Structure formats: C-alpha cells, structure tokens
Amino acid sequence: MPKHFWKVAILLSLLLLVTIAASFIFGSRTISMAGLMDGLFHPDVTSHEASVIRQRIVRTIFSLLCGAALGVAGALMQAVTRNPIADPSILGVNTGASLFVVCGIAFFNISTANEYIWLAIAGAFITAIFVFTIGSLGASGATPLKLVLAGAATSAILSSLVTAIMIPRTNVMDEFRFWQVGSVGSGSWDNILLFLPFLIVGIVIALLTAPALNALALGDEVATGLGVNTVTIRLFAAVGAVLLCGAATALAGPIGFIGLLATHVVRLVIGPDIRFILPLSALTGAIILTIADVCGRLLGSPGELEVGILTAFIGAPILILITMKAKMRAL
Numbered sequence: 001m002p003k004h005f006w007k008v009a010i011l012l013s014l015l016l017l018v019t020i021a022a023s024f025i026f027g028s029r030t031i032s033m034a035g036l037m038d039g040l041f042h043p044d045v046t047s048h049e050a051s052v053i054r055q056r057i058v059r060t061i062f063s064l065l066c067g068a069a070l071g072v073a074g075a076l077m078q079a080v081t082r083n084p085i086a087d088p089s090i091l092g093v094n095t096g097a098s099l100f101v102v103c104g105i106a107f108f109n110i111s112t113a114n115e116y117i118w119l120a121i122a123g124a125f126i127t128a129i130f131v132f133t134i135g136s137l138g139a140s141g142a143t144p145l146k147l148v149l150a151g152a153a154t155s156a157i158l159s160s161l162v163t164a165i166m167i168p169r170t171n172v173m174d175e176f177r178f179w180q181v182g183s184v185g186s187g188s189w190d191n192i193l194l195f196l197p198f199l200i201v202g203i204v205i206a207l208l209t210a211p212a213l214n215a216l217a218l219g220d221e222v223a224t225g226l227g228v229n230t231v232t233i234r235l236f237a238a239v240g241a242v243l244l245c246g247a248a249t250a251l252a253g254p255i256g257f258i259g260l261l262a263t264h265v266v267r268l269v270i271g272p273d274i275r276f277i278l279p280l281s282a283l284t285g286a287i288i289l290t291i292a293d294v295c296g297r298l299l300g301s302p303g304e305l306e307v308g309i310l311t312a313f314i315g316a317p318i319l320i321l322i323t324m325k326a327k328m329r330a331l
Helices: 005-025 033-041 048-081 093-108 113-136 144-166 170-181 189-216 220-225 230-252 258-270 274-299 307-330
Strands: none
Touching (some): 005 033, 005 048, 005 258, 033 048, 048 230, 048 274, 093 113, 093 144, 093 170, 093 230, 113 189, 113 230, 144 170, 189 220, 189 230, 189 274, 220 230, 258 274, 274 307
C-alpha cells in the first residue's frame, strides 16, 4: 500500500463533502441555511429554496457519478496503453460516441436518454477498436505514441463527419449542440438509474483487472512471464473503460480531460499502483467535475456555463504541461 494512501483518501473524502455542500448552496441563486435544511430534511416544505435544493441534489449526484466514471475510465485507458496522457477525449472515444449520437438524431429521430446511451456506447466501442487496430499496425505494435496519434487523427476525422451531418440539418444542430458541449444539468433520477448498471459493471471490471494491469505496466514480456494474458487483460480493461466513458458521454455529453486530470494528479501523489489509483481517481474525478459545475453556475449567472467548457479550459493547459515535462525527460 502506498505510504500516504489513507491520508490522501481521507483528504479527498473531506473535500468531496465540501464540494457536495457547495453544489447544494451555490448557483445562479445562493441558498440560505434554512432553505438547505428544508430541502434536505423537510419534504413537506414546498418553498422555492427547498425546491431548488431538491433539484440540485439530483444534479449533484449525477455529477458525482459521471465524474467518478470518467476518472476510472481515464485510469484504465492509461494503464491499458501505458500512456500517462491517455484519456477518452484524447483517444477519440468521446468523438466516436458523439458521431453515433448525431447519426441517431439525424437519421433515426432519437430523443431519449435510453436511446442515447446505447448509441454512444456502440460508437465508443467501435472507435476504441479502430484506434487500437491502427495503433497496433507495424512491427513495434501498439506503442503509447502511436495510440495517441491514431486517436488524434481518428478524432479529427470523426469531428468533421459530425459537422458534415449537422450543417445541412438545422433541427439536428439545435438539438445536438447543447448535448455536445457537455453538461450535467440534464441529470434526473431516471438518468441516474439508467447510468448505474454501466457504472457498476465498469468499476467491477476495473477492480478485477487492476492486479494484472500492474504487471502489464512492467512490459508485455514481463507480464507474460508472470502468467498474465496481456491480450485478454487489455480487452477486458478496455471494455470497462468504454462502458464507463460511453455511458457518461451519452447522458452528460462529451466532457473531456476529467480522466486525464484525475488520474495524473493521483499518480503524482501516491505512485503508479493501479489498485490504489482507481478508487482515488473516482473520488478526484467526482470532485473535479462537481467543482467545475459549481463554477459554471457562478460564472454564468443568471444562466450557467456548461461544465464541458470549463474542464476543457482547465485541462488543455495541464495537458500541455504534461507533454512538455515528458519531452524534457526524453531529451
């Protein structure tokens, strides 16, 4: 066990509680303590503040679950690709989910979360398979650099297809553009119940594959010598990651950089052991996404600034710093 694991876990848990409280209280309108208590503990009270709190409870839970899913998905993808900057958005998985959703809206008139989620997961799976296939071509196999390049190229191609489908269809553009930005404002109890099975299955897969992923980090030859079937482990871990990010993307839109930020911060603090990175990445991802949502409500008041804009604004500079650090090490 890493030396500071429990200290970090306790600190993150306390920060999570503070984040939840902030999500309840702050927004386009700040809620008083009396309104907070009424909304949480007095269901018979029907005041405006109590009603706002009840809506924010659903939104906060939805945000926490999506953030946790994206954090774990990022950790899995980085472990599978042995690349510290791997992320669903960087590898093109989110864009694949977006393409399938926009096709569903344009050609099949889909409009419900239940339809979104299956299309997004199908798009994420097909894109992940395509990127790994392209990245595996050549004598060197699936190197971290080749996977990132394949993901970037695939993302660019799929983004152009999304634009090509939307431009001649005004109704599709209007419906899709709000989903594409990424927001947790659409959270509802129905969406949470729809999301939970995918979240549970994805996290179970992550926990079951974690010991073998640690061996995989030592290299394929070493992992094979330790009795790990590298192909099977990569496949199962990738399935878990795609389930998590595909379901989250379907319901909240393509929110980028959460997996990258959460996992990288956790790895810097506690080290490379994926068994301990996974739970802390879930906590960190939930905190980052919920804080971004609160900040979006405050900055966009009386409306809101979508959380996908904020995570990209924060995540892109951090990605640049990580890339610069990796380049300096290589030199």
